[in-house]
Amino acid sequence: MADEAKAKGNAAFSSGDFNAAIKHFTDAINLSPTNHVLYSNRSAAYASLHQYEAALSDAKRTVELKPDWSKGYSRLGAAHLGLHQYQDAVSAYKKGLEIDPNNEALKSGLADAQSAATASASRSRAAPPPNPFGDAFQGPEMWAKLTADPTTRVFLQQPDFVKAMQEIQRNPSKLNEYLQDQRVMQALGVLLNVKFKAHGGGDDMEIPEADSPPAPSPSRPAKEEVKKPEPEPEPEPMEITEEEKEKKERKEKALKEKEAGNAAYKKKDFETAIKHYTTAMELDEGDISYITNRAAVYLEMGKYEDCIKDCDKAVERGRELRSDYKMIARALTRKGTALAKMAKCSKDYEPAIETFQKALTEHRNPDTLKKLNDAEKAKKDLEQQEYYDPKIADEEREKGNECFKQQKYPEAVKHYTESLRRNPKDPKAYSNRAACYTKLGALPEGLKDAEKCIELDPTFSKGYTRKGAVQFFMKEYDKALETYQEGLKHDANNQELLDGVRRCVEQINKANRGDLSPEELKERQAKAMQDPEIQNILSDPVMRQVLIDFQENPKAAQEHMKNPMVMNKIQKLVSAGIVQMR
Numbered sequence: 001m002a003d004e005a006k007a008k009g010n011a012a013f014s015s016g017d018f019n020a021a022i023k024h025f026t027d028a029i030n031l032s033p034t035n036h037v038l039y040s041n042r043s044a045a046y047a048s049l050h051q052y053e054a055a056l057s058d059a060k061r062t063v064e065l066k067p068d069w070s071k072g073y074s075r076l077g078a079a080h081l082g083l084h085q086y087q088d089a090v091s092a093y094k095k096g097l098e099i100d101p102n103n104e105a106l107k108s109g110l111a112d113a114q115s116a117a118t119a120s121a122s123r124s125r126a127a128p129p130p131n132p133f134g135d136a137f138q139g140p141e142m143w144a145k146l147t148a149d150p151t152t153r154v155f156l157q158q159p160d161f162v163k164a165m166q167e168i169q170r171n172p173s174k175l176n177e178y179l180q181d182q183r184v185m186q187a188l189g190v191l192l193n194v195k196f197k198a199h200g201g202g203d204d205m206e207i208p209e210a211d212s213p214p215a216p217s218p219s220r221p222a223k224e225e226v227k228k229p230e231p232e233p234e235p236e237p238m239e240i241t242e243e244e245k246e247k248k249e250r251k252e253k254a255l256k257e258k259e260a261g262n263a264a265y266k267k268k269d270f271e272t273a274i275k276h277y278t279t280a281m282e283l284d285e286g287d288i289s290y291i292t293n294r295a296a297v298y299l300e301m302g303k304y305e306d307c308i309k310d311c312d313k314a315v316e317r318g319r320e321l322r323s324d325y326k327m328i329a330r331a332l333t334r335k336g337t338a339l340a341k342m343a344k345c346s347k348d349y350e351p352a353i354e355t356f357q358k359a360l361t362e363h364r365n366p367d368t369l370k371k372l373n374d375a376e377k378a379k380k381d382l383e384q385q386e387y388y389d390p391k392i393a394d395e396e397r398e399k400g401n402e403c404f405k406q407q408k409y410p411e412a413v414k415h416y417t418e419s420l421r422r423n424p425k426d427p428k429a430y431s432n433r434a435a436c437y438t439k440l441g442a443l444p445e446g447l448k449d450a451e452k453c454i455e456l457d458p459t460f461s462k463g464y465t466r467k468g469a470v471q472f473f474m475k476e477y478d479k480a481l482e483t484y485q486e487g488l489k490h491d492a493n494n495q496e497l498l499d500g501v502r503r504c505v506e507q508i509n510k511a512n513r514g515d516l517s518p519e520e521l522k523e524r525q526a527k528a529m530q531d532p533e534i535q536n537i538l539s540d541p542v543m544r545q546v547l548i549d550f551q552e553n554p555k556a557a558q559e560h561m562k563n564p565m566v567m568n569k570i571q572k573l574v575s576a577g578i579v580q581m582r
Helices: 002-014 018-031 036-048 052-065 070-082 086-099 104-125 141-148 150-157 159-170 172-178 182-192 242-266 270-283 289-301 304-321 325-342 346-362 366-387 390-405 409-422 427-440 443-456 461-473 477-488 495-512 518-528 532-539 541-552 554-560 564-575
Strands: none
Touching (some): 002 018, 036 070, 052 070, 070 086, 104 159, 150 159, 159 172, 159 242, 242 270, 242 289, 289 304, 289 325, 304 325, 346 366, 390 409, 390 427, 409 427, 427 443, 427 461, 461 477, 461 495, 477 495, 532 541, 532 564, 541 554, 541 564
């Protein structure tokens, strides 16, 4: 239950519905109050809503429950940062890095906290001219806004975009390097709540440098001759190395190849799609989505071995890059699907099932869960088919018959059970095992087998004798009589069925005559009161009035006796010992 609430919280958080995420995480915490991950997730949701006090409380609880978990300190640092407690934030991030020195999120958070602390100290001494858009990139709320907006949420799955935003967040002046990147401009619009027109529309905003000198005051006399104001030049982008420039160009080319591959895939042009995805992989080794996309194409083409190789490569590379766990789960799910497609026997499904289970540990996705359930069912069905052998089933049934004759009923049950595993459609094996269960006093099991026997072969008279015998021993004489009579419809001269009818009638008549001993009457009444049919008769207002008339109004009772349905119910009550005829 806690896992289900957690999954709902994760889904709500991913969609930007932070209030719903908090509700689901709270439900999960109530079910599992010592799970540190739940407090961590709720802290992130509170921080996304700028409720930093609540975020701090949950982050402290996270660290308290799991002091050796680096992510707890990441949450703690983010909450302190949101509250402008910069030194506390720096301390939290440093503690996290002591546990996980290579954690990029902690490094980035520490850089943000130190930068904020320095800026705060500088502001207390002298306020330099700020970057007009610097505040838009500060703090964890930047990521919350980009996640909440559907137009920018998709960009967060692109590593080059995430890296660019991290650089801008650390140094807003770097924004000038990305003026030509429409994704960054779209993100800026979301952060500032404005809409930018497409490039070339005439209304593009100019981004000033962070360290631009202030304009001279008009009241200050100029030493030089006053010149006419000239148009300010476009801000020059900061210089970047050739290596960085080449890397950026390769990423852009890779994304274009991916888009071309997606278009070809939708058109079922799989060979072209593979070429584009392969080119994208060669251009950018830092994005495993190109590999998983090519794996999907191989899967559609039925090239399962190639699909599995790509999925393994994506998982391995994803671990090295610390890619999003959802991407790794996607690769594992595709691998599991390919393995299931290749399965020819029950054992072939085992690696597929194991792979789906691994995918679910990375990310609990409904589609993966369904594929796992389907694989497990297919494996079970194949196991039954592979085990099916009518010849061995007959041999096991004969062994059971020998044990039954020797009154070795438990051994007989084992042989009959093995016979049914080899041939689950054999009514004789069910009939014989029902007889064993009856001898052992396991009446519910015997009744179940007898009913299965009749279901498989409604004309097999043994099924009715077995069922009737169980019902007779359970002292359900009316039901036993109905069973024997149903059997006689298929085999009118069967002596076992005729004897069963006779025994049931004797017991019913004994009750009608009032010949039951007090102990027998008490036992039969107690058993009858547990019968749903008897309970329905006694709770029927019409039947209640009928019973009263039988006691107080003989004339009305005679009228009731003319109604066959009423008399049938009265007979059931008499047989059950509830009503006694004198």
